[in-house]
Amino acid sequence: MFAKAFRVKSNTAIKGSDRRKLRADVTAAFPTLGTDQTSELIPGKEELNVMKLYAHKGDTVTVYMSGGNPILFELEKNLYPTVYTLWSHPDLLPAFTTWPLVLDKLVRGADLMLPGVVVPPTGLPQVQQGDLCAITLVGNRAPVAIGVAAMSTAQMLSSGLKGKGFSVLHTYQDHLWKSGDKSSPPAIAPLAVNPTDSNEEKVDLGLQGNLSCLTLEGEEENRKVHHPEASEDTSSGAQSQDSLDGKLLQEQMDELLHQCFLHALKSRVKRADLPLLTSTLLGSHMFSCCPEGQQLDIKKSSYKKLSKFLQQMQQEQIVQVRELSKGVESIVAVDWRHPRITSFVIPEPSLTSQNVQEGSREQPYHPPDIKSLYCIPASMTQLFQESGHKRGSTLEGSEVRRIIIDYAKKNNLVDADNRNVVKLDPILCDCILEKNEQHVVMKLPWDCLLTRCLQNMQPAYQVTFPGQEPILKKGKLCPIDITLAKKAHNKKVTLVRNLETYGLDPCSVAATLQLRCQASTIVFPAPGAKDSLQVQIQGNQIHHLGQLLLEEYRLPGKYIQGLEKAPKPGKK
Numbered sequence: 247m248f249a250k251a252f253r254v255k256s257n258t259a260i261k262g263s264d265r266r267k268l269r270a271d272v273t274a275a276f277p278t279l280g281t282d283q284t285s286e287l288i289p290g291k292e293e294l295n296v297m298k299l300y301a302h303k304g305d306t307v308t309v310y311m312s313g314g315n316p317i318l319f320e321l322e323k324n325l326y327p328t329v330y331t332l333w334s335h336p337d338l339l340p341a342f343t344t345w346p347l348v349l350d351k352l353v354r355g356a357d358l359m360l361p362g363v364v365v366p367p368t369g370l371p372q373v374q375q376g377d378l379c380a381i382t383l384v385g386n387r388a389p390v391a392i393g394v395a396a397m398s399t400a401q402m403l404s405s406g407l408k409g410k411g412f413s414v415l416h417t418y419q420d421h422l423w424k425s426g427d428k429s430s431p432p433a434i435a436p437l438a439v440n441p442t443d444s445n446e447e448k449v450d451l452g453l454q455g456n457l458s459c460l461t462l463e464g465e466e467e468n469r470k471v472h473h474p475e476a477s478e479d480t481s482s483g484a485q486s487q488d489s490l491d492g493k494l495l496q497e498q499m500d501e502l503l504h505q506c507f508l509h510a511l512k513s514r515v516k517r518a519d520l521p522l523l524t525s526t527l528l529g530s531h532m533f534s535c536c537p538e539g540q541q542l543d544i545k546k547s548s549y550k551k552l553s554k555f556l557q558q559m560q561q562e563q564i565v566q567v568r569e570l571s572k573g574v575e576s577i578v579a580v581d582w583r584h585p586r587i588t589s590f591v592i593p594e595p596s597l598t599s600q601n602v603q604e605g606s607r608e609q610p611y612h613p614p615d616i617k618s619l620y621c622i623p624a625s626m627t628q629l630f631q632e633s634g635h636k637r638g639s640t641l642e643g644s645e646v647r648r649i650i651i652d653y654a655k656k657n658n659l660v661d662a663d664n665r666n667v668v669k670l671d672p673i674l675c676d677c678i679l680e681k682n683e684q685h686v687v688m689k690l691p692w693d694c695l696l697t698r699c700l701q702n703m704q705p706a707y708q709v710t711f712p713g714q715e716p717i718l719k720k721g722k723l724c725p726i727d728i729t730l731a732k733k734a735h736n737k738k739v740t741l742v743r744n745l746e747t748y749g750l751d752p753c754s755v756a757a758t759l760q761l762r763c764q765a766s767t768i769v770f771p772a773p774g775a776k777d778s779l780q781v782q783i784q785g786n787q788i789h790h791l792g793q794l795l796l797e798e799y800r801l802p803g804k805y806i807q808g809l810e811k812a813p814k815p816g817k818k
Contacts, residue, residue, distance in 0.1 A: 247301050247303070247305065247307075247321075247414075247415050247416060247422075248301065248416055248417075248420040248421045248422040248423075249302075249353065249354055249355035249417075249420055249421070250302035250355070250421065251302065251421050252299045252300060252301050252302060252307070252421055252422075253299060253300045254297060254298070254299045255298040255299060255300060256297070256298045257295055257296075257297045257298075257311075258295065258296060259293065259294070259295055259296075260294045260295060260296045260310070264296070265288060265290070265294060268288055268310065268318075269284055269285070269288045271325055272284050272287065272288060272318070272325065275324075275325040276325075276327070276338055278337075278338065279335065279338065283335065287312075287317060287318075287331065287334075287335075288312075289312065292312065292313070293312070293313075294310065294311070294312050295310070295311040295312075296308060296309070296310055296311075297309040297310075297311055297316075305321060307319055307320065307321050308320040308321075309422070309425075311425075314426060314427055315328070315330040315426035315427055316328045316330060316422055316423075316425055316426055317330060317331045318331065319416070319422065321415075326378065326392060326415060326416065327339070327392065328392075328416060328422060328423070328426075329389055329390060329391070329392070329416065329417070329418045329423060329431070330423075330426055330429075332380055332388070332389040332392070333388050333389070333431060333432055333434075336380075336382075336387050336388055336389060336434055338380070339378055339379055339380040339389070339392065340371035340372075340373050340377065340379050340380070341371065341379065341380040341381070341382050341387070341389060342358075342363055342370065342371065342379055342380070342381055342382070342411070342412070343363065343364040343366065343381075343382050343383065343384055344358060344362045344363055344364060344381060344382075344383065344384075345362065345364065345383070345384055345753065346383050346384065346752075346753055346756075346768070346769035346770065346779065347753065347769075347779075348362045349383065349390055349391070349417070349418070349419075349770070350771070352381070352390075352391050352414050352417045353417050353418070353419045353420055355414075356414070357393070357396075357410050357411075357412060357413050357414050358381060358391070358393060358410075358411050358412040358414055359409065359410055359411060360402055360405065360407040360408055360409055360410070360411040361407060361408065362411075363402075363407060363411055364384055365407070370399050370402065370403070371399065372399050373395045373398060373399050374395070374398045375395055375396065375397050375398050375401070376394060376395060377394070377395045378392065378393075378394060378395075379392070379393055379394070379395050379412060380392055381393060381412065381414070381417075383768055383769070383770075384753075384756075384757070385436065385756060385757070385760050385766055385767045385768055385769075386431065386433055386434055386435075386436075386766055386767070386768040387434040387435065387436055387766075388431035388432050388433070388434045388768075389431075390417060390418040390431055391414055391416065391417040391418065392414075392415055392416050393412030393413055393414040393415055394412060394413045394415065395411070395412055396409075396410045396411055396412060396413060397409070397411070418430075418431060419771075430770065431768065431770070432733060432734055433733065433739060433766050433767075433768060433782060433784045434766065435765075435766040435784070436766065495546060496546065496547060496548050497548075499542075499543060499544075499546045499547040499548075500547045500548050500549070502536070502537075502540060502542055503542065503544060503547050503549070503555060505535075505537075505593075506532040506533070506535045506536050506542055507532060507555075507559065508586060508587060508590040509532075509535035509590070509592055509593075510527065510531035510532045510534075510535050511564075511565075511580055511582070511587055512582075512587055512590055512592060513535070513592055514531045514534065514535065515527070515531060515577075515580065517580075520577065520578060520579065520580065521568075521570060521576040521577060521578045522576060522577045523574065523575075523576050523577075524552060524553070524556060524567065524575045524576060524577060525552075525764075526789075526790075527577060528544075528552055528764075529761075529762040529763055529764060529790055530762060530790060530793050533761050533762055534798070537593065541761075553575065556575070556577075562584075562586070563581060563584065564580070564581055564584050564586060564587065565577050565579065565580050565581070566578050566579040566580075611749070611750065611798075611799055612711070612712045613748070613749075613799060613800050613801050613802075614709045614710055614711045614712075614748060614749055615709075615710040616707060616708070616709055616710075616723065616805070617642060617707060617708045617710075618642075618643065618705070618706075618707055618723070619640040619641065619642060619705075619706040619707055619708055619718075620640065620641050620642075620643065620646055620700060620703040620704070620705065620706065621638060621639070621640050621703060621704035621705070621706045621720055622635055622636070622637055622638060622639050622640075622641070622703065622704075623637070623702070623703060623704050624637050625676065625677060625702070626677045626699075626702060626703065628673050628676070628677075629649075629650070629653065629673055629674070629677050629699075630649060632653065632656075633649045633652070633653075635649075640706050640708075640718060640720075643700060646696075646699060646700060646703065647696050650695065650696060650699055654668050654695075657671060659671060659674070661689060666691055666692055667689045667690070667691055667692075668689065668690055668691075668692060668695050669688065669689050670687065670688060670689060670690060674695075675687075677699065677702060678690075678695070678698040678699055678702055704720065704721075705720075705721060705722045705723075706718065706719065706720045706721065707719060707721075707722075707723040709747070709748075709749075711749050723747070723805070724744045724747060725744065725804075725805050725806055725807040726742065726743075726744050726745060726747075726748060726795065726801070726805060726806045726807065727741075727742070727743050727744050727807050727808060728740065728741070728742050728788055728791055728806065728807065728808030728809065728811070729741045729808055729811075730786060730788070730811055737784070737785075738785055738786050739782050739783065739784055739785070740782070740783045740784075740785065740786060740787045740788055740791065741780055741781070741782055742755070742780065742781040742783075742791060743772045743775070743778065743779075743780045743781075744772075744778070745779075745781070746778060746779070748799075748801060748805065750799070752769050752779040752780070752781050753769050753779075755781055755794070756768070756769050756781045756783070758794065759781070759783050759787060759790065759791070759794070760783075762790050762794065763783060763784075763785065763787045763790050765783055765784040765785050765787060766783075766784045767781060767782065767783045767784070768781075768782050769781050769782075770782070786811075786812070786813050788808065788809060788811050788812035788813070789812040789813060791809075792806070792809045792812060
């Protein structure tokens with residue numbers, strides 16, 4: 247609705263009576279908001295404006311502004327919250343999740359189609375057709391759009407998640423958002439899954455989000471009314487089956503936890519790494535040793551916490567754990583001769599597990615071959631003409647040096663008395679000398695001549711990914727840029743940009759970091775850069791980023807900027 251610019255008809259301060267009526271309307275439209283929250287949203291004395299506008303399709307919309315931000319808008323007597331309001335109240339509406347790359351299409355006015363909806367392990371929220379819903383991105387609970395459900399949850403599932411899911415009304419980065427302070431979504435961690443929930447309607451979904459069966463609470467109640475005895479039997483049988491399944495899942499997670507732990511100690515952790523933070527062991531080593539297609543989740547194991555698991559491993563004398571600084575545990579010793587480590591066989595990587603679902607799994611990352619090049623500018627065309635190169639041609643540094651040396655020798659410019667010095671002819675003077683040097687500098691040493699030639703040429707670079715044609719670009723190669731920023735409540739976040747230049751998918755990197763760091767991540771357009779995405783991770787995660795980029799992705803350190811900002815050992 248606000249994908250294109252709108253026309254403002256009026257903008258006036260709201261009256262006291264209208265303010266009270268608006269507060270009552272908000273309470274009626276959003277009953278989950280408490281009295282205090284409603285009063286905070288519609289303040290009693292602070293400035294509150296009402297703006298009448300015409301959307302680009304001709305709809306008349308009323309927008310309520312508070313603190314310089316649009317907080318609500320009214321369309322056909324229905325109230326809707328803006329993203330600014332939802333960032334303060336993320337649970338105000340039932341939320342559906344999509345991928346970060348889908349956001350760009352929503353901003354341009356597209357509706358959210360069901361194939362773009364991510365199904366969580368707990369199932370989709372229960373909504374009816376016409377219900378107002380929030381749309382969030384993977385890894386962040388802060389809504390980025392609101393829309394009206396085009397069908398109920400049951401209809402979505404019965405359709406196999408095909409077709410239009412939501413008619414989108416308003417998004418982050420649209421023109422309504424631009425009428426505010428243009429702040430970015432906060433990083434709000436996803437809610438922890440509580441397996442004991444819930445008495446509401448339940449959806450049984452497989453790990454891959456495939457629909458297996460749908461059981462509605464109403465149907466169960468009907469069965470209990472008509473067949474109470476059978477219902478009790480079925481209920482007790484279902485409970486025992488659920489208990490059995492839960493125990494089996496817990497045993498499998500315990501086995502996976504032990505496997506990842508022993509694999510990490512045997513193949514990744516070195517003596518020089520000790521003392522090693524227990525969080526680093528989990529985030530940088532154990533998660534990496536998890537077999538493809540499986541996900542390590544300690545909360546689903548019988549240990550529930552990493553500290554309890556490591557206590558058990560210490561009792562078995564495999565490792566020694568100490569609290570070297572207050573509240574921070576580290577592994578200080580490992581018995582690599584322990585029978586459990588020596589007898590552990592590192593599993594072979596599964597070839598058949600790759601590409602299980604066509605196009606759904608990424609290929610292993612291989613760093614690109616990067617070459618620094620030099621582009622011939624118009625001012626140096628004559629110097630390279632004899633060697634058959636034209637203006638705009640790109641050359642490697644070694645080729646430039648060879649051409650200049652050949653030119654000097656061919657034109658007898660090497661000083662007869664000192665072979666380390668080159669006499670400058672008119673062409674060389676025009677190429678490398680400043681105006682005030684033209685009649686002063688007559689000779690230059692070889693190294694100075696070559697350096698000046700390279701400095702006066704335009705930079706370029708060539709990136710070659712395995713099995714692909716080389717990509718040639720002019721200008722300087724931008725490194726992967728890692729910075730720290732402060733958000734609300736003085737919390738730090740780590741920002742990473744320019745990943746695409748090196749063939750890295752920001753969404754994939756964000757997902758990996760979310761597991762490694764056990765912190766929320768979001769992906770959004772990089773400011774001031776066209777078609778480039780930026781990854782945001784909660785906290786100072788530069789240490790984990792360095793390990794991922796340098797050790798796993800094997801990118802040279804000269805292409806990474808900002809690693810020096812990693813937290814010092816022993817400090818949070």
